[in-house]
Amino acid sequence: MGQSCASCQHKDEVTPGQNGIELKDQFAEEDLDDSQEFDAKSPPSTYQCKTMEADILQFQKIISKVKEEDYVEEQKEQQIIFDDQSRYLGSIVDGKANGFGKLWLENGDFYQGDFVENMMEGNGTFNYLKGPIYEGQFKSNKPDGYGVETWPDGSIYEGEFKGGRKHGKGCYKWHQGCVYNGDWKDNMIHGVGKYEWPDGRSYSGSWIKNQMHGRGKYVWKDGKCYDGEYQNDKKCGFGIFYWPDGKQFQGQWFNGRQHGKGLMIGKDGKKKIGSWLEGKLVGSIEDENFQIMPEGWILQQQ
Numbered sequence: 140m141g142q143s144c145a146s147c148q149h150k151d152e153v154t155p156g157q158n159g160i161e162l163k164d165q166f167a168e169e170d171l172d173d174s175q176e177f178d179a180k181s182p183p184s185t186y187q188c189k190t191m192e193a194d195i196l197q198f199q200k201i202i203s204k205v206k207e208e209d210y211v212e213e214q215k216e217q218q219i220i221f222d223d224q225s226r227y228l229g230s231i232v233d234g235k236a237n238g239f240g241k242l243w244l245e246n247g248d249f250y251q252g253d254f255v256e257n258m259m260e261g262n263g264t265f266n267y268l269k270g271p272i273y274e275g276q277f278k279s280n281k282p283d284g285y286g287v288e289t290w291p292d293g294s295i296y297e298g299e300f301k302g303g304r305k306h307g308k309g310c311y312k313w314h315q316g317c318v319y320n321g322d323w324k325d326n327m328i329h330g331v332g333k334y335e336w337p338d339g340r341s342y343s344g345s346w347i348k349n350q351m352h353g354r355g356k357y358v359w360k361d362g363k364c365y366d367g368e369y370q371n372d373k374k375c376g377f378g379i380f381y382w383p384d385g386k387q388f389q390g391q392w393f394n395g396r397q398h399g400k401g402l403m404i405g406k407d408g409k410k411k412i413g414s415w416l417e418g419k420l421v422g423s424i425e426d427e428n429f430q431i432m433p434e435g436w437i438l439q440q441q
Contacts, residue, residue, distance in 0.1 A: 221257075229254065252277065275300070290314075298323065322346070344369070367392065377433050382406075389431050390415070402431045 219227040219236060229240020236242075236254040243249055252263015259265075259277040266272050275286020281303035282288075288296040288305075298309020305311075305327075310320040321332015328334075333343040344355020351357075351369040358364045367378015373395035380388040390401025396418030403411045403423075412431075413423035 219257075227254075227257075377431075377436065379432075393417075400431060 217228055217231055219231065221227070224245045226243045227236050227240055229236060230238030232238065235257045237256065238254060239252065240254050241249070241251040242254075242259070247268035249266045249268075250259055250263055252259065252265075253261025255261065259280045261277060262275070263277050264272065264274045265277075265282075271288045271290045273282055273286055273288050275282060276284030278284065282300040283302060284300060285298070286300050293314035294312065296305060296309055296311045298305065298311075299307030301307065304325055305323040306325060307323060308321070309323050310318065312318050316337030317335065319328055319332055319334045321328070321334075322330025324330065328346045328349045331345055333341060335341045339360030340358065342351055342355055342357045344351065345353025347353070350372045352371060353369060354367070355369050356364065356366045362383030364381045365374060365378055366381070367374060368376030370376065374392040375394065376392060377390070378392050385406040387404045388397065388401055389404070390397060390413075391399030393399070394417075397415035397420075398417060399415060401413050401415055403413060405411075411423050411425055414421050
């Protein structure tokens, strides 16, 4: 089978130990550790396994043999045998493959489509003996432009390619149910896009090399939501965490946890300022006029 989507492998939420301090107020009643993305792994990389240029593949697709022998016999004058023993059948102009044709590679791969000066260029379909089927645009023997890459395990990428790699806008649907729709760069999720898990979670925002990085919004199925900054897949910087009952936390985060000053707003609108250290509340005071939100921060609609 193909590469598994690591982000689809559910884990239980991690609940760190309590700090041993009992605070008899609304602040202490909230378990702020439930804001952790319990499965915040980066989306599975498509760089090594889900690419046309992979050196190692974890599965093999069985494709039926094309009965080319008879066709070769009938079209001998239209055949070209290249130095690498790959064989071309089709339109030949000025002694080269030009126009529509078929190409059988020595390693078992098969292509049919447009050719220009002995190179795959234009529209075509490439069947990889050990890998996917790609149907779309080609340039200089590589997928380039818009195309659809279908894998034997059911995973599908539909979008833009450049130089044989996913690059530009595209949507990848893993067979486990995860879906990413957005920007790609050099075969990796990079830019702005939305990743959805089959259990109802989603992240919309900035990505760098397959990781949540920059401003983004992470939404849980039960209604919890974090709108803020990420670094390397973890909440880091300023962010706001919302609970379904109307409560919210505004403040600083580091390594996925509250760290520094923060403002807790209860469902009754009452405000309290606190200080956190690695997710643990270390002190709080009441101040109705306290404002921690950075200047210019724009609240995103829930």
